[in-house]
Amino acid sequence: MSRITIIYRKIFLCFVFVMAAYCTFFIAGCKIKTANTNKNSASNVNWKEMKKTGEMELKYAKMFSVDYYGDYSLVTIAGNEKYLLIPKNSEVPANLDEDIVPIKLPLKNMYVASSASMDLFREIGGLSNVKMTGTKSEDWSIDEIKKYIDSGEILYGGKYSTPDYEMILENNCDIAIESTMIFHTPKVKEELEDFGIPVMVERLSYEKEPLGRVEWIKLFGLMSGRLSEAEEFMEECSKRYDDVVSKVSEKNKDNEKKKVAFFYISSNGYVNVRKPGDYISKMIDIAGGSYAFSDYVPDEENALSTMNLQMEVFYEEAYDADYIIYNSTIEGEINTVDELIEKCDLLKDFKAVKNGNAWCTGKNMFQETTGTIDMIEDLYEVINENDSDELKYLHRLK
Template structure:
């Protein structure tokens, strides 16, 4: 049975190490050393270069072997096609035998990464139905039967996956709330890889997870190019200090409002785009949840004078007009952005397309700096 390795460090050491790494801009995950290599006596020939991601590291060994190490302590040895699992492999290391072409993808935010890598053929099973995908290539693949629905992450069809020779289950961090599911998949000899991109503090760190899947599919060069293209989009933003304030929200049927937590990656994208997120200190930093639900009155106090309102369509669906927004609460007509007509709605593909963080930041910057932006945006639409 494969088990995760648990590291225990004192609080003082943890704080010191984390601070040093953050200052140096390096990954929080240490590269493999001689004492922690996946195979006894092995030493890495090189390491994957990372710019923003802190939740993973990849080390390269002789013979094409690769070790992916996640911040939670789990390690995965990628074994090249036609090669054997090396002797001396440590018990807590999970083997990923290439070719990985029968993947069960339950982590929906990872689908776009495989799509951009031309790797949809490696995915045979999905944790979402065809109609739930806003990534057109994924929806088409399911409609054509090239990818099959195999149950949600917490209710997978074990028999289908086992009989279909599933060689890898890619989950998001929600699997941590369903440990019995992970255990059962492993009992069927299906390795479980937990995508931890959602834990990245930097928005571009999430996009950099394309390099992990590039390593699994031997497409590192393609992954580098896709990632670097998004970095360039952000670096090419000319006006970064717009002086504009922004509120990002959803209004629930109950009348309450869902906003992003301070320091969340969405608020960071707003800052990268040259805006100021109106909720500077909201939410528990130790809470893993990225959103906070508040009363409309509290939202009104903080956001009524915001220069720009961005309505998040991914929770309750999109809206098209100011009239729809005003119908949700009589207070909305008093907001500055409503009066000036500076209200936008996100596309529902926003959270499924983590490969385009640079474009998302560019879209936000455009609405902060241009009065004729509505026709040139990818992820935002102006309310009529």
């Protein structure tokens, strides 16, 4: 047998091996998909005959809704993404609309790539329903979540853009909960769905009301069998929120609102601020302040909640702010005014710096979604009481 013939045979055998492996993998994926989303199997329940019996009461959230059909729950996100939660030991209804994704409860092996969602599950004791996360242990600021990962109870399933498909399949993932970042890698979403894994994209960051982000805890409570815990938590948040609003109303009867700037300085020299109408600017307003950039119109409209300003523009808008708050989440925490001025010498001329009213965020409040009401209370104390004692997220620069 010639050497060339041997080479060709080896190539052919390699090709056969690869194709066999691919077919096995593809068939396994199809089986998983069929098992999880079998809409067409025989069922004694007919979707066309089911009637709406109620709906979830939502006070702040606008980006999702839940309609009840007996024990079944129809979840609608962003107006057009629909999921039907199927009760335990119940069937997927026959004649279910093609645009409705069936999700069988209970959910015990969730892959939660959305870090903002993880804290909501944590608050209601739902981390036991989560099997994988999209954030490594060292990147979490929430101790309880870190402990779950370090103990192996929750696995690192890969970043949202590069999930560990093998791990996800081996652990019988029953749903992937993603942030809108997944839309930057649509192929990943498609591949997860091809494996029969429902993908739910939360819209917490699109909520205009700060507590609207928190109220997603009700949806996650429903999905994890902890709705009563979620409702109890939201009731407490709502009472604390109303208390702040009442105090602000009393304080501001005859007083002009204090001007507040919230920002950080990037490594390339730009000043990053929240857009008008963003939930951070709304929290400042709720706490009795006036956001320094509330009248500023961004040059470019996009879905981002932040915008970059030239230092000259930032100076013009914020030099006379009564309070400035440096967002340390991105560029790292600072503790002194000197550290702040090192980032930009112009800051020494700001009214707030001269008057000792320069503040900084400490803990990662962007991961701690449930801390929204704490942040509103912190802002109230800073703006109205000029108080630095027992604050959770803010500290005064020395």
